Amino acid sequence: MRELVFALEYEPGCNRVADTLADHPDARIRSLSLHVTAERLWRVDHATGEAAALVDIEDAFFTSDYYADCLATEDCGATQTTEILDHTDDTLVLYSYWERTPTCASVPHIARDHLGDGVLFETRHEGRHYTWRLIHSSEGNVAAFFNDLEAAVGDCARMEMLRTTDSTAPMGDTDGKASGLSPKQESALRAAVEHGYYESPRGVDVGELATHLGVPRSTLTYRLRRAEEQLAKRHVAGEQAIEGLSTLL
Incomplete structure (x- = not known):
């Protein structure tokens, strides 16, 4: 298995969740998602922060015109179902089920097109920064994935490649280098x-x-x-x- 780790930094107004987290610097969202079929994706988001931040994060997920991860600049017609699994004073856990349309563009969709089935997505969202860790087989065209992703992101975000290596550690652990830093x-x-x-x-x-x-x-x-x-x-x-x-x- 291989891993790709990269980060997107969203410009203001391009991602509802990023804007919300920018307003609440101490809030964090960690997520895990996987394709169920070629057209369907499930995802669990675990948000932490103050009560006011969690209310705003919940609102961003439930009232956005389109799914929070979509890279499209307008409603692409995707069907999204989001449910609250847990909500305490400092924790919010959401489950989402997303059914794409032919015009949908997102990191998971583009990854599946170029890296194949069974890709696992682990993410960390802090402020306008969105860090993605993709676990995939050694097959697929990584260069084509990044080319299409860069085109889909456009002017909405800056993309930074952090590492690509064997998948031996969870996000946040070292990648085998002496310092463990990019x-x-x-x-x-x-x-x-x-x-x-x-x-x-x-x-x-x-x-x-x-x-x-x-x-x-x-x-x-x-x-x-x-x-x-x-x-x-x-x-x-x-x-x-x-x-x-x-x-x-």
Whole structure:
């Protein structure tokens, strides 16, 4: 099996869920989806955040003119059924069943066209950033998939390739490199250190650093957060491994 990991950063007004999450920076959505047939897709979304954020996320899913993941710029006539599986003060779990039309365009649909059946989609949605992890067989045309995806996304989002490798770890774990970071994450982290972002007091804030690097503030924030997550997990895993070894000695 192989994996593809990439991110989309939506422009304002292009994705209802992205706009909602941008209004609630502390909210997150993790999702798992799979094609049931060539025309039908099921999906489970697990959202976390404050109560007001979850109300807005629920509204975005239930009142949008078309499915939240659709890359079309207008209603493509797809049939979507969404149900609430759980809703507490800080958690919202949604189940969606989506039946496409010939004019539908989405990451799962384009992936199936080029990567074949049985592709598993794991996603993480934070603010305007949407990270996709696709698990698929080694067959299929990856280049054609990305070409069609880029054409479908158009001016609505910027696309960033993070990695393509053997599928050996869940999203957020390392990919076998020494640092576990993508080149852009490592570059962002290195620049943050060099410019005093982690000093106390800080030598530069995230906006100034983003301007220096020539990237949007939200993009830099996302890359730093993901890099910090990777390093923190590696540190904790290393400490646990040492503790486990100590008990055996």
